[in-house]
Amino acid sequence: MRRTAVAVAIGSLALVTACGGSSGSAKSGSTTGAAKPGETVNMTFTVFEKKAYAIKTGQALTFANANPITHEIVEGTYKVGPDGLRTEEKDDGAFNLKIPATKGFMASHTFDKAGTFTFFCTIHKGMNATVVVS
Numbered sequence: 001m002r003r004t005a006v007a008v009a010i011g012s013l014a015l016v017t018a019c020g021g022s023s024g025s026a027k028s029g030s031t032t033g034a035a036k037p038g039e040t041v042n043m044t045f046t047v048f049e050k051k052a053y054a055i056k057t058g059q060a061l062t063f064a065n066a067n068p069i070t071h072e073i074v075e076g077t078y079k080v081g082p083d084g085l086r087t088e089e090k091d092d093g094a095f096n097l098k099i100p101a102t103k104g105f106m107a108s109h110t111f112d113k114a115g116t117f118t119f120f121c122t123i124h125k126g127m128n129a130t131v132v133v134s
């Protein structure tokens, strides 16, 4: 239940942003102080926008697909070669998000424990990143 609520909330925010903000109150100041639901991992083609993300315990990472490309995101360990591509990987089975080849599709995973976790896309060897949950 909680996970679904987070995903919906993030989706709504993204929609508002994408539409250019028709709500007049958005102009006054920043969003500082508002409860942050986590971070969005934007996936453009076969690249994660960032290599490292930071959220709080109980918050989610939301994976947003910018292109009609299939992804499968799992948590696990990996090794990366000098070209930035994974040479080894081990899915730890914590979660598995199948992202369909749908532009604008979003799926999220809530992290309930603090720690540093690595995740990757099983399909694309260059999609590797870390999240610190504090």
Ligand SMILES: [Cu+2]
Binding pocket: 046, 070, 071, 072, 121, 122, 123, 124, 127
């Ligand atoms: Cu991928």
